[in-house]
Amino acid sequence: MDVLHIVERINGFFKITNKEIYSSESGLTYHANSKVKKIGYCVNLTLETIEEAKIHGVDLMVTHHPAWDELYGLKEACNEKLAQYGISHYYNHLPLDDCNFGTNDSLLKKINLENSKRTHEWEGLYFGRIAEYDEEINLDELVNNIENLLGEPVRSWRFNDKKIKRVGLVCGNGAPTACLKEANQFDCDVYITGECNLYTIQYAQFKGINLIIGSHTFTEIFGVESLALKLNETIKELEVVRLNEKHYEANIK
Numbered sequence: 736m737d738v739l740h741i742v743e744r745i746n747g748f749f750k751i752t753n754k755e756i757y758s759s760e761s762g763l764t765y766h767a768n769s770k771v772k773k774i775g776y777c778v779n780l781t782l783e784t785i786e787e788a789k790i791h792g793v794d795l796m797v798t799h800h801p802a803w804d805e806l807y808g809l810k811e812a813c814n815e816k817l818a819q820y821g822i823s824h825y826y827n828h829l830p831l832d833d834c835n836f837g838t839n840d841s842l843l844k845k846i847n848l849e850n851s852k853r854t855h856e857w858e859g860l861y862f863g864r865i866a867e868y869d870e871e872i873n874l875d876e877l878v879n880n881i882e883n884l885l886g887e888p889v890r891s892w893r894f895n896d897k898k899i900k901r902v903g904l905v906c907g908n909g910a911p912t913a914c915l916k917e918a919n920q921f922d923c924d925v926y927i928t929g930e931c932n933l934y935t936i937q938y939a940q941f942k943g944i945n946l947i948i949g950s951h952t953f954t955e956i957f958g959v960e961s962l963a964l965k966l967n968e969t970i971k972e973l974e975v976v977r978l979n980e981k982h983y984e985a986n987i988k
Contacts, residue, residue, distance in 0.1 A: 736770060736771050736772075736970060736972070736973065737770065737771070738763065738766055738767070738768075738769075738771055738795060738823045738825075739766075741771055741774075741795065741825075741966065741970070741973075742762070742763060742825060744966065744969060744970065745825070745827065745962070745966065748834070748836070748962070748965055749830050749834055750834075751830075752859055753858065753859055756829075756858045756859065756860065757830055760827070760828045760829040760830055760860075761825075761826060761827040761828060761830055761831075762825065762826070763823065763824065763825050764780070764801050764802070764810075764813075764814070764824045764825070764826060765813075765814050765817040765818065765822075765823055765824045766823050767794070767817065767818070767821045767822055767823040769794060769821050769823070770794065771794040771795045771823070771973065772794055772972070772973070772974060773791070773792055773793050773794050773795075773973070773974040773975070773976065774793065774794070774795045774796075774797055774963055774966060774967075774973055774974070774975050774976070775787065775788045775791055775793035775795070775796050775797070775975075775976050775977070775978045776796070776797045776798065776959045776960060776962070776963040776975065776976075776977060776978065777796070777798055777956070777959065777977065777978040777979075777980050778798060778799045778800060778951075778952045778953075778955050778956050778959055778980060779798060779799070779800050779952060779980060780796065780798045780800060780801055780802045780813055780824060780826065781802070781809070781813070781980075782809075782812060782813060782816060783980070783981070784796070784798070784978050784980060785813060785816045785817060785820065785822065786816075787978040787979055787980075788820070788822050788978055789820045789822065791976050791978065793822060793976065793978070794821075794822060794823065795822070795823045795824070795825060796817075796822060796823070796824045796825070796978070797825050797826070797827075797959065797962060797963055797966075798824070798825075798826045798959065799826065799827065799828060799831060799838065799907075799955050799958065799959050800826060800828060801824075801826045801828075827962065829857065829858075829860045829862060830860060831958050831959070831962060832860065832861075832862040832906065832907070832958070833853070833860040833861050833862060836958070836961045836962070836965065837958040837961065837962070838906040838907065838954070838955045838957065838958030838959075839851075839862070839863065839864045839904055839905070839906050839958070840864065840958075841957035841958045841960070841961045842884075842904065842906055842954060842955075842957050842958070843864060843866050843902075843904060844957075845884050845957055846877070846880055846881065846884065847868070848866040848867070848868065848902060849866075850866060850867070851864040851865060851866035852864065852865045852866070852921075854903075854917055854918070854921070855905055855909075855914060855917055862905060862906075862907075863903070863904060863905040863909065863914065863917065863918070864903075864904045864905075865901065865902070865903055865904075865918065865921045865923065866901070866902050866904070867900055867901045867902070868899065868900055868902070871898035871899060871900050872898060872899045873898055873899070874891065874893055874898075874899055874925065874945055877899050877925065877947070878891045878947060881927070881947060881949060885949050885950070885953040885954065886953065887949065887950060887953055889947055889948060889949045890931075890947075890948045891945070891946065891947045891948070892936060892939060892940070892945065892946040893945055894939055894940050894942075894943050894944055894945055894946065895924065895943045895944065895945060897924050898924070899924045899925050899945070900924055901921065901922060901923045901924050901925075902923060902924070902925055902926075902927060903915075903917075903918025903919075903921060903923035903925070903926045903927065903944075904926075904927045904928070905918075905926075905927075905928045905929075906928070906929060906954045906955045906958070907928070907929045907930070907951050907954060907955050908928070908929060908930040908951055909926070909927075909928030909929065909930065910928065910930040910931045910932050910934075910935045911934075911935075912934050912935065912938045914928070915935060915938050915939060915942070915944070916938070918944065919942045919944050923944060924944070924945060925944065925945040925946070925947060926939060926944050926945070926946055926947070927947045927948075927949070927954075928947075928948060928949075928954070929948070929949050929950055929951040929952070929953075929954035929955065930948070930951050931946070931948045935948075952980055956980075960977065963975045963977075
């Protein structure tokens with residue numbers, strides 16, 4: 736199947752209200768001009784994940800992140816390797832955070848939270864959620880559930896003695912205190928995200944909100960998986976495979 740046809744099919748999954756913003760946050764970064772029989776999905780486009788795609792015979796990589804501009808020279812190196820292997824690449828960033836099958840809602844569903852409110856708006860896209868458990872849960876139990884789900888250790892801080900009822904979530908980088916402030920305004924008992932810094936921890940302590948920090952990568956993988964599986968459901972002849980990513984972030988302190 737042609738790559739451009741697959742991209743059109745992906746676009747049809749989203750409610751696009753602002754074409755300019757959508758196009759700036761998603762799309763092809765490399766088109767190999769070859770037919771697609773197998774799709775490989777992961778969160779990040781890196782030289783390592785491209786090698787994984789080559790090993791698995793992937794024709795099109797679908798990721799959440801493109802090669803980051805902050806990793807100077809990586810974008811050019813990735814395009815060179817994609818060209819060498821004849822692999823196309825497509826990414827979908829903020830629209831996948833916003834949609835009801837994306838990063839945030841997919842993670843909430845995995846921890847048995849399905850009724851949520853969209854929060855943390857940017858240019859009409861919402862990259863956060865607030866959700867509630869029907870019955871309260873202990874913080875330790877929630878931490879254990881998330882570790883089992885992500886397959887990596889997470890860090891947690893207990894800054895109040897209450898059980899967990901209301902949860903604030905920003906998959907990926909919810910480290911800025913402005914993100915935590917919005918969760919606190921909704922009286923969340925715990926805030927879950929994939930990045931933190933000193934300010935995140937100190938602000939959580941100041942506001943008395945519990946904090947759970949996974950990794951940027953593995954808090955977001957389930958949304959990319961959901962997108963790939965939707966493609967597989969609508970285009971039966973496509974084969975889909977998850978590309979392994981190393982748990983670099985799990986050991987970052």
